[in-house]
Amino acid sequence: MRYVIVGAGPAGVVAAETLRGRDAGGEIALIGDEPGEPYARMAIPYVLTGKIGESGARLRKTKDHYRALGIRTVPGRAARLDRGKKELALADGTKLTFDSLLIATGAHAIKPPVPGLDLPGVHHCWTMADARAIAKRASKGAEVVLVGAGFIGCIILESLVERGVKLSVVESESRMLPKMMDEAGGEMIARWCAAKGVKVLTATRLKGVAQGKGERLAVTLDPGGTVPADLVVIATGVKANTDFLAGSNLKLEDGVRVDDRLCADGNSIYAAGDCAQGPDFSGGFMVHAIQPTAAEHGRIAAVNMTGGDARYKGSLIMNVLDTAGLISASFGHWERGEEARALDAKAFRYVKLAFDGDRLAGALTIGLTDHVGAIRGLIQTRAALGGWKAKLMRDPTRVAEAFVASSCAPRAQARGTS
Amino acid sequence: MMMSLHIDPAKCTGCLQCELACSYDNEGVFNPSKSRIKVFNFHDEGRFVPYTCTQCAEAWCLQACPVDAISVDLKTGAKVVSDSLCVGCKVCTIACPFGTVNYNASTGKVLKCDLCGGDPECAKACPTQAITYVDANWTGLERMRTWAAKTDSGPRATH
Ligand SMILES: Cc1cc2nc3c(=O)[nH]c(=O)nc-3n(C[C@H](O)[C@H](O)[C@H](O)COP(=O)(O)OP(=O)(O)OC[C@H]3O[C@@H](n4cnc5c(N)ncnc54)[C@H](O)[C@@H]3O)c2cc1C
Ligand code: SF4
Numbered sequence: 001m002r003y004v005i006v007g008a009g010p011a012g013v014v015a016a017e018t019l020r021g022r023d024a025g026g027e028i029a030l031i032g033d034e035p036g037e038p039y040a041r042m043a044i045p046y047v048l049t050g051k052i053g054e055s056g057a058r059l060r061k062t063k064d065h066y067r068a069l070g071i072r073t074v075p076g077r078a079a080r081l082d083r084g085k086k087e088l089a090l091a092d093g094t095k096l097t098f099d100s101l102l103i104a105t106g107a108h109a110i111k112p113p114v115p116g117l118d119l120p121g122v123h124h125c126w127t128m129a130d131a132r133a134i135a136k137r138a139s140k141g142a143e144v145v146l147v148g149a150g151f152i153g154c155i156i157l158e159s160l161v162e163r164g165v166k167l168s169v170v171e172s173e174s175r176m177l178p179k180m181m182d183e184a185g186g187e188m189i190a191r192w193c194a195a196k197g198v199k200v201l202t203a204t205r206l207k208g209v210a211q212g213k214g215e216r217l218a219v220t221l222d223p224g225g226t227v228p229a230d231l232v233v234i235a236t237g238v239k240a241n242t243d244f245l246a247g248s249n250l251k252l253e254d255g256v257r258v259d260d261r262l263c264a265d266g267n268s269i270y271a272a273g274d275c276a277q278g279p280d281f282s283g284g285f286m287v288h289a290i291q292p293t294a295a296e297h298g299r300i301a302a303v304n305m306t307g308g309d310a311r312y313k314g315s316l317i318m319n320v321l322d323t324a325g326l327i328s329a330s331f332g333h334w335e336r337g338e339e340a341r342a343l344d345a346k347a348f349r350y351v352k353l354a355f356d357g358d359r360l361a362g363a364l365t366i367g368l369t370d371h372v373g374a375i376r377g378l379i380q381t382r383a384a385l386g387g388w389k390a391k392l393m394r395d396p397t398r399v400a401e402a403f404v405a406s407s408c409a410p411r412a413q414a415r416g417t418s
Numbered sequence: 419m420m421m422s423l424h425i426d427p428a429k430c431t432g433c434l435q436c437e438l439a440c441s442y443d444n445e446g447v448f449n450p451s452k453s454r455i456k457v458f459n460f461h462d463e464g465r466f467v468p469y470t471c472t473q474c475a476e477a478w479c480l481q482a483c484p485v486d487a488i489s490v491d492l493k494t495g496a497k498v499v500s501d502s503l504c505v506g507c508k509v510c511t512i513a514c515p516f517g518t519v520n521y522n523a524s525t526g527k528v529l530k531c532d533l534c535g536g537d538p539e540c541a542k543a544c545p546t547q548a549i550t551y552v553d554a555n556w557t558g559l560e561r562m563r564t565w566a567a568k569t570d571s572g573p574r575a576t577h
């Protein structure tokens with residue numbers, strides 16, 4: 001079998017390893033268009049803070065990892081797919097034929113349509129190259145405008161704060177983290193950031209960037225007028241890397257639309273990770289641009305590419321975030337259904353649970369770090385809460401207890417003193 | 419022979435010796451909040467449940483880690499966090515559906531049970547044998563494993 005994987009991020013790498021585990025003799029080509037060894041984007045913030053060097057962001061740490069597994073890494077950029085010939089053309093003219101193809105190209109950061117975003121000193125924070133450019137300008141005391149206070153924006157915020165810059169964060173919506181947090185949560189995080197010296201400008205739009213004095217930039221905000229900056233970081237959203245699939249007749253929506261086997265054409269073409277619009281745990285098909293989904297997708301796609309029949313039950317959207325020391329998390333659908341809330345504004349603690357009948361469907365937490373994963377457990381096992389529903393309605397902070405009670409109690413009884 | 423922790427909540431009296439032994443041995447402090455095993459106290463039922471990582475086969479934490487900081491100790495089967503590789507992103511803390519990886523703000527890394535390299539302090543400290551370290555076939559972890567399978571957002575078996 002000839003397997004071709006486009007994209008050497010977490011989805012592509014996990015897939016390549018899984019393919020090898022299941023097919024000792026198959027040919028595996030892993031195509032990547034970024035220089036250097038495959039790395040984890042989500043480790044970029046820690047490169048920026050100096051917690052790790054660039055090599056610490058590598059997905060795999062052992063020397064010769066890919067070669068030892070017989071995975072051929074191919075530097076290059078996929079430019080065109082010919083489904084009839086089962087052939088992938090790279091930008092440099094190389095052609096690769098495949099029996100089975102995995103599209104794992106991730107996404108790229110996009111810019112809002114305002115002038116001046118091509119000036120030196122305006123950067124995304126999506127690739128290692130972006131991180132290097134940011135590190136050059138984000139020195140202690142530098143004035144930095146971060147545009148976009150979504151999940152990615154807030155993750156970068158943490159590193160910028162640690163670098164000691166003077167930071168303003170601009171968000172067009174009325175609160176920070178408009179998708180990951182509700183009003184109360186977004187407000188609490190904004191209040192925390194403000195107390196840490198970050199200027200939080202919500203309901204504010206970026207109108208444009210112009211060259212200021214010397215290397216400096218002049219950033220125009222509405223409201224707010226024009227402010228000087230040494231660096232502007234744009235984190236206003238991403239888009240799936242599917243351009244090279246134009247004309248391929250694959251179904252492209254927010255990403256490559258795949259079925260519950262992560263197959264895009266019902267036959268030999270699969271997609272995984274940030275570029276794939278796959279099954280959502282609660283129904284429907286969504287792009288869940290998170291690391292755990294990329295890894296799960298990579299594994300399941302590879303099982304199916306090697307003749308298995310693994311049906312994905314869907315990814316659960318979940319995020320954990322550290323904004324200058326305040327830790328928050330969100331799981332599943334917290335925005336609908338019956339809810340229970342516990343909020344302590346002074347202590348910066350918040351737990352909100354959302355139920356679907358007597359099952360947990362989603363949650364938001366701020367300031368909770370112990371046993372948070374149990375929330376995933378409760379949601380994903382669709383555990384009937386029984387008597388615990390009423391307890392959680394009274395005190396949602398007991399959510400980990402609810403999980404332990406429902407997962408351990410019957411075992412203790414059944415096992416007795418075995 | 420693979421060994422694993424066997425927890426029998428019915429025998430637990432809530433003395434917290436395990437938490438103290440764990441935090442002392444691993445973190446150098448007698449501080450239950452730094453323990454990798456936690457005794458849940460169900461006041462209204464008068465019941466205690468010692469709770470820690472089952473070293474589950476699915477290893478959600480390991481799969482989710484972006485920088486390969488969690489690996490399997492071939493001797494014990496434990497999923498072990500490498501402090502030098504961990505960047506503290508906390509993704510494993512939300513990925514483990516048992517909630518048995520916790521973030522430690524004082525180190526900026528995560529804590530999870532590593533079976534103490536094959537000689538778990540909690541089991542040695544437990545005066546009632548609610549926690550024992552025994553042949554893996556005897557641990558009765560099946561229920562939690564079943565639970566893990568239910569949680570699987572992917573295929574249950576390897577095909
Ligand atoms: C700063 C930052 C912080 C993040 N933090 C978190 C976090 O805390 N938690 C979390 O869950 N997620 C986080 N993420 C998101 C996470 O990194 C992504 O979900 C994950 O990287 C997706 O993996 P992937 O393999 O699908 O795509 P990618 O990692 O984007 O890899 C795709 C690769 O394919 C390459 N490629 C694209 N097109 C082509 C082509 N035509 N030919 C060849 N190669 C191509 C790309 O250049 C890239 O190298 C973060 C992302 C960023 C940028
Ligand atoms: S920490 Fe959780 S996911 Fe990791 S091995 Fe233990 S139980 Fe499994």
Ligand code: SF4
Binds near residue numbers: 504507
């Ligand atoms: S916190 Fe550490 S061990 Fe956990 S996923 Fe992140 S890097 Fe890996």
